Amino acid sequence: MSAKTRVNDFVIKLANVNGTGSASSNGLLMKSIFRMGIPVVGKNFFPSNIQGLPTWYEIRVTKDGYTCRTGTTDLMVAMNAETYSADLAELRPGGVLLYDSTWPRKDLQERGDVTVLGIPLSGMCNEAFESARAKVLMKNVAYVGALVALLDIEMDVVENLLNETFSAKPHLMDANMQAIRMGYDYAIQNFSCPLDMRLQRMDKTDGYVMVDGNTTAGLGSVYAGATVVSWYPITPSTSLIDSYSIFCKQLRVEEDKSGNKINNYCVIQAEDELAAIGMVLGANWNGARAFTSTSGPGISLMSEFLGLAYYAEIPAVIFDVQRVGPSTGMPTRTQQCDITSAAYASHGDTRHVLLFPSDPTECFEMALNAFDLAERLQAPVIVLSDLDIGMNDWMIPEIQWDESYQPDRGKVYDADTLKDMEKFYRYLDVDGDAIPWRTLPGVDAKGAYFVRGSGHNRYGGYTEKSDEYKDVLDRLRRKSDTAATLVPRPVFEPGVDVGAEKGWAVLSIGSCHGAIVEARDRLAGEKISFDYMRVKGFPFHQSVSEFIEKYDRVFVVEQNRDAQLRQLLVNEFDINPAQLVPLLSYDGMPVGSDFIVEAIKAELQLQGAATAG
Amino acid sequence: MSFIAKPKITHPGLPRNSIGLTLRDYEGSMSTLCAGCGHDSVSSAIMQAYFELSIEPHRVAKVSGIGCSSKTPTYFLGGAHGFNSVHGRMPSIATGANAANRELQYIGVSGDGDSLSIGLGQFSHAIRRNVNMMYVLENNGVYGLTKGQFSASADKGSKAKKGEANSYSPIDPVLLAMSLGCTFVGRSFSGDKDNLVPLLKSAISHSGFALIDVISPCVTFNDHEGSTKSYAHTREHMLETVYADYVGEHEEIIAQVKPGEYRQVMMHDGSRVGLRHIDENYDPTDRIAAISYIEKHRAEGAVVTGLLYVEEGSEEMHTTLGSAPGAMSEIPYEKLNPGAEALKRIQGRWR
Ligand SMILES: Cc1ncc(C[n+]2csc(CCOP(=O)(O)OP(=O)(O)O)c2C)c(N)n1
Ligand code: SF4
Ligand SMILES: [Mg+2]
Numbered sequence: 001m002s003a004k005t006r007v008n009d010f011v012i013k014l015a016n017v018n019g020t021g022s023a024s025s026n027g028l029l030m031k032s033i034f035r036m037g038i039p040v041v042g043k044n045f046f047p048s049n050i051q052g053l054p055t056w057y058e059i060r061v062t063k064d065g066y067t068c069r070t071g072t073t074d075l076m077v078a079m080n081a082e083t084y085s086a087d088l089a090e091l092r093p094g095g096v097l098l099y100d101s102t103w104p105r106k107d108l109q110e111r112g113d114v115t116v117l118g119i120p121l122s123g124m125c126n127e128a129f130e131s132a133r134a135k136v137l138m139k140n141v142a143y144v145g146a147l148v149a150l151l152d153i154e155m156d157v158v159e160n161l162l163n164e165t166f167s168a169k170p171h172l173m174d175a176n177m178q179a180i181r182m183g184y185d186y187a188i189q190n191f192s193c194p195l196d197m198r199l200q201r202m203d204k205t206d207g208y209v210m211v212d213g214n215t216t217a218g219l220g221s222v223y224a225g226a227t228v229v230s231w232y233p234i235t236p237s238t239s240l241i242d243s244y245s246i247f248c249k250q251l252r253v254e255e256d257k258s259g260n261k262i263n264n265y266c267v268i269q270a271e272d273e274l275a276a277i278g279m280v281l282g283a284n285w286n287g288a289r290a291f292t293s294t295s296g297p298g299i300s301l302m303s304e305f306l307g308l309a310y311y312a313e314i315p316a317v318i319f320d321v322q323r324v325g326p327s328t329g330m331p332t333r334t335q336q337c338d339i340t341s342a343a344y345a346s347h348g349d350t351r352h353v354l355l356f357p358s359d360p361t362e363c364f365e366m367a368l369n370a371f372d373l374a375e376r377l378q379a380p381v382i383v384l385s386d387l388d389i390g391m392n393d394w395m396i397p398e399i400q401w402d403e404s405y406q407p408d409r410g411k412v413y414d415a416d417t418l419k420d421m422e423k424f425y426r427y428l429d430v431d432g433d434a435i436p437w438r439t440l441p442g443v444d445a446k447g448a449y450f451v452r453g454s455g456h457n458r459y460g461g462y463t464e465k466s467d468e469y470k471d472v473l474d475r476l477r478r479k480s481d482t483a484a485t486l487v488p489r490p491v492f493e494p495g496v497d498v499g500a501e502k503g504w505a506v507l508s509i510g511s512c513h514g515a516i517v518e519a520r521d522r523l524a525g526e527k528i529s530f531d532y533m534r535v536k537g538f539p540f541h542q543s544v545s546e547f548i549e550k551y552d553r554v555f556v557v558e559q560n561r562d563a564q565l566r567q568l569l570v571n572e573f574d575i576n577p578a579q580l581v582p583l584l585s586y587d588g589m590p591v592g593s594d595f596i597v598e599a600i601k602a603e604l605q606l607q608g609a610a611t612a613g
Numbered sequence: 614m615s616f617i618a619k620p621k622i623t624h625p626g627l628p629r630n631s632i633g634l635t636l637r638d639y640e641g642s643m644s645t646l647c648a649g650c651g652h653d654s655v656s657s658a659i660m661q662a663y664f665e666l667s668i669e670p671h672r673v674a675k676v677s678g679i680g681c682s683s684k685t686p687t688y689f690l691g692g693a694h695g696f697n698s699v700h701g702r703m704p705s706i707a708t709g710a711n712a713a714n715r716e717l718q719y720i721g722v723s724g725d726g727d728s729l730s731i732g733l734g735q736f737s738h739a740i741r742r743n744v745n746m747m748y749v750l751e752n753n754g755v756y757g758l759t760k761g762q763f764s765a766s767a768d769k770g771s772k773a774k775k776g777e778a779n780s781y782s783p784i785d786p787v788l789l790a791m792s793l794g795c796t797f798v799g800r801s802f803s804g805d806k807d808n809l810v811p812l813l814k815s816a817i818s819h820s821g822f823a824l825i826d827v828i829s830p831c832v833t834f835n836d837h838e839g840s841t842k843s844y845a846h847t848r849e850h851m852l853e854t855v856y857a858d859y860v861g862e863h864e865e866i867i868a869q870v871k872p873g874e875y876r877q878v879m880m881h882d883g884s885r886v887g888l889r890h891i892d893e894n895y896d897p898t899d900r901i902a903a904i905s906y907i908e909k910h911r912a913e914g915a916v917v918t919g920l921l922y923v924e925e926g927s928e929e930m931h932t933t934l935g936s937a938p939g940a941m942s943e944i945p946y947e948k949l950n951p952g953a954e955a956l957k958r959i960q961g962r963w964r
Contacts, residue, residue: 035964209963219959225949227941228712230705247959251951254937262937264944266712270705271738278698278705278735279712285696286674287942288713304699398960401953407946440942441710442717445671445692452697462687 004094006197008038008063010074012147015087016140017080019051025140026057028161029147030393034210035157037202039065042210042393043590048235048331054083064521065204067359067394067514071594074197077143079121084108096195098143098150117191119146124182129175138179145183152194154201155184209398213363213389214293216399217319218243220367221291222251225407226317228290230268230279232298235331236387237321240293241267273298277305277318284315285451287440289371289407291317296325296338299345299382306380307346308453310476313427313436315374315381315410317367322386324588333588334387336510339564342382343538349473351480353381353487354538358513359389361396362536368405369488375410377483378438386559388511388590411437418444425449426460427472434478480539487537490544495520495529505531506600507548507580508557509565512591516557519596528600530555538568545573548580553607555600557583559591630667639664641691645684651803651829651844652682652751656689658806659720659749662813663690666861673718674710678703678732681758682724682751682829701732704739707746708930714940715931718817719746725766726756729784733765736786740793743821745929747813750786750824751803753831754842761834772839785911786826787921791904796927797823799857800918802847803830812920814859820881821927828916841914852910855897855919858887878923888920897922 012029016022023044030042041060047053060069078087078099085107091097093113099105101118108116125138148158158180166173187193218240221229231241248265256262270276276292283290294302299320309316324330325337344350353373355366366383374381411431418424418439426449427436439447449460457468458475495502508516513534520532533547548554548569556566563582570577583599585591627635639660644653663673670692677683679700686695698706707721728736728750739748754767763771766786767779790798797819801809809827816823828847830836836843841850860877861884878886878898888897896902897920907917937944 031964209960211960211963219956223950223956225946227944227949228709230709230712247951251955252949256938261935263935264937264941264948266931266934266936266941268708268712268742268934271734274702275705275708275735275738278702279709281698282676282696282706282709282711283713283941284709285706286710286713286717287940290709290713305702308699399956401956403953405950439694441674441694442672442714442940445669448671448692448694450687450695450697453699454697 004196006074007200008061008202010061010197011070011072012059012061012075012077013073013087013090014057014059014077015080015083016055016057017082018047018049018053018055020140021137022055022057022079022140025144026059028141028158029144030059031161031210032153032157033059033061033199034205034395035161036154036199037205038063038199039204039208039395040210041067041069041395043069043388044392045589046332054080061199063202063204065395066518066593068518069515069590069592071592077147078108079140079143088114096197098146100139117150119143119183119186121183124186125179128178128182134175138175141176141179142183145180146187147183148180149184149187149193150191150195152198152200205395207398208395210393210395211360212239212391212393213357213360213385214240214321214391215243216360217293217363217367217383217385217390219247220364221317221371222247223364223401224289224368224371226289226291226371227264228266228279228283228288229292230270230276230290231292232270232273232276232294234295234298236323236391237293237295237298237319239391240319240321273301274305277302277316280316280318281305281309281314284374285441287412289317289375291319291371293319293321295321295323296341297328299338299342303346306352307348307350309380310346310350310352311348311453312451313378313438314451315378317370317374318380318382320382320384321390322384330588332387334511334590335559335586335588336384336386336512337560337564337586338384339509339558339560340567342384343568351539353377353379353483355381355383355487356510356536356538357383357385357389358510358534359396360394361399363389364399366488372408373483373486376408376486377435377479378410379479379483384510386511392590411435413437413439413447415443418446421446425458427456427458427475429458429475433482434475435482484539484541487539487541489541490533490535490547492543492547493532495531496524498524498527498529502531503551504553504555505533505547505551506555506557507533507535507544507565509535512557512559515591515593515596518593519600522593522597523600528604530600535565540569540572544569545575548573548575551579553579553581555581555583555603557591557596559585561586630664632667632669634664634667636660636664638692639670639690641686641688644688646681647833649832650681651753651827651831652685653688654803654806655749655751655809655827655829656685658803658809658813660689661806661810662817665810666814666817668718668817673720675720675722676703676707676710677722678724678727679758680724680727680756681831682722683727685751686720686722701727701730702735703727704732704735704744708739708742708744711744711746711930713942715745715936716940719744721746721748723748723750724757725750725752725754725764725786729765729786733784737789737793740790740795740822740824742930743796743927743933745821745931747816747819747823747825749813750826751829752786752826752842753829753835754840755831755835757831757834761831766842768841771841772837774834774837776839786824788904788907788911790824791900791907791922795824795922796821796924798922799824799920800826800828800916802828802851802916802918804844804848805851805918808853808856808918811857811859815857815880815886815920818859818880818882818884818886819923819927821924821929847916850914850916852915852917853919854890854892854895854906854917855921856889856891857920858889860885860887878925886920886923891919898925
């Protein structure tokens, strides 16, 4: 191996045209690497379009198991003539570009500092395959074949994966293998294989799986015992509902005595998000665990009902898979831009419980947390995931199921208790934690009360009396304090000791985590180290402000323009805003470690403290 | 305004229904509506209907939107849970509640503003889904609670209190519902309890979405000369078309048959509804013919009332969804949790 050899540590980007079936080829490539025991990250940059627009898939091969993007591209597979020049420009010096040379492109030779490899993919496939569809699809499979040779991927692994996919369709298996071999043979015969950048088997993926966060959030909701779902289609949240529905079809269907299939779940596609959240409230009021999933535009529409749920104290779970706003924004790009609108959704004084997962593992865990908290607190709980977590392919440790888990159904008086009670009042703070007891419809006439969004007193009665109104509103504020003690605690990770004093630290949220972890390692190499806290829930736990108070400056890393997490911190805690320095990435791409490293260095330089940390 | 509990005095002599309850057991708290408001008469007809059907109040769930009409669920069935939601969105609350527990009786109360403007979408979609509920639309042609603006049900030319005429054509909830495939449609008048009570009882025993449009005059803002939703105008223009006799499962049919045909419709719960066709040309199971009949009479200024359409054997939402019998909310967690083995199996596919 030469000094230039890079093993198991590079980024492959595949530039395709939407609707040409590239997703399955790219998935095959990524899974093959994963099955060679090498950690990978898969990010899909797709257009808001069904067919014809450019789309990219990025596979980061990362022997150290990082979960974020770096920001550079080492190997570009350029299959979209429309984006050739941009794709070429993006490649790092010394990188490799692979393209379809059926139509030679002189301009691709323009950069002297990259290697350009041409394979007549279309030409080969036009000859080898009959149908028009196969000619297009197999082109993508053929470049995977070339990469098998160029990167030294194990052919057995590829063949096994294809076998599993096409076990029921042997003719497709044959065609796919043929295309793989075509690409492979061409590369072997025409290039010196493997490249300097190459793969080598590891054992770092044992016990891991590749999955996206919408799949795990949907599955987590099945495990949480959710039975009613109402939703309205919107990217990037739709696949969360698909996940729930598919798993329910597998796991929640029974046969009755006469052999008819009966569903232990109920999925309703609503007419809009107002109806979706309304159904969720109706179902939770009636004792079922119910949820909806949406994105920013849906949260805007749900706001009125969220205020009702807050005030009338009805449990509800809402997954908000965030995408780029404002308005329709860029529906297929990622951001963390609904933090403030979710926290205070609806008119009047409201404060909602939020959970911030950072990866698909936490999407599963927080689905369970969300239902438990919603019923414990009798309040809506919004899980703020995002497109990056929800729709990209993450390597996570296999999720373990704790058989001792029992749902926390919160404070609900049952029929027996009600029978023995003199009288039931809905909004009394019986236990001093500001959480009242509730009753369910249909159980006992003694438990009957009237849910209302209009002014009510602690007994549940209608009121327009100032003191009675304030009494309830003040208790709700105290309930929010209780919530702060119940949401998942922030995670604190001290920086390594580099012998410098700790004047600053990093605070962040959700999907920024992977990039911060890698940035931390990279900066440690430059003798820059920092303590790091990641918030996992809102209302914030007290330890968040205690953390901030320890440092002169805290860099708040998040993915939106207006520093929404920072706004929330300033709003909720009695801290000096100047202490909180925003580091903001909001171009719609998942934040990478390059960004964090550069932003921190720039900030330190600016403040003249390049070594302190 | 405040929450006024009604003193409960039970007279030993009061008639009891088959579960031993008196009509007083179906009351709610004191109404705070204007004296003479049509909505109060509808509330009392609702109490009467549940009483006569011997339904335990706590097995009923009451839902409503926002408006004077939507306030009324507090005024009946105090033993039932109620949900006064947000303006125009009661159908979604009802749908979700029903999804969670199909075993309760659902009554939704709404107004013409609540259902036909801000809530037109949800109203229509609850009908499409055939949610098993009774939907009572207390129709007064105005927004009572916001002080008398015209609603979407106001007839063209109908006059507001200060004299100006409504210039838009009305949305007729009955015709709209029928065009959407509503499986039970009736219309009545708050001032005609004899017609309204059996119609409510029939609607309650229907499996699926049962709409009852009740002309329910607003005495404060729309009961004057020139209004087409006043008591006087409604009385004068009401055209009773099909009279519903509700007949319990085990009851004998003692119907006083008037001119016209008499037929029975079997309800889902085994009860029957006898239909006296006061107009012998009317067939309440023929949707197309019914629509044109109502449309024709509407054009002549008549308000056609009665059980106007019923679809026998209607398939309610849960049947369409293939839901388990019983309440979703009562399925034990052990049955809902797929367990560790399944999780392992699923994740095997993610490698
Ligand atoms: C979102 C929203 N917009 C407006 C209102 C104000 N509002 C309250 S009741 C009402 C109209 C009610 O009319 P209707 O449903 O016909 O009831 P009625 O009072 O006539 O019985 C309106 C517009 C509101 N409560 N919420
Ligand atoms: S304003 Fe009209 S609708 Fe409202 S209570 Fe008075 S009479 Fe009834
Ligand atoms: Mg009205």
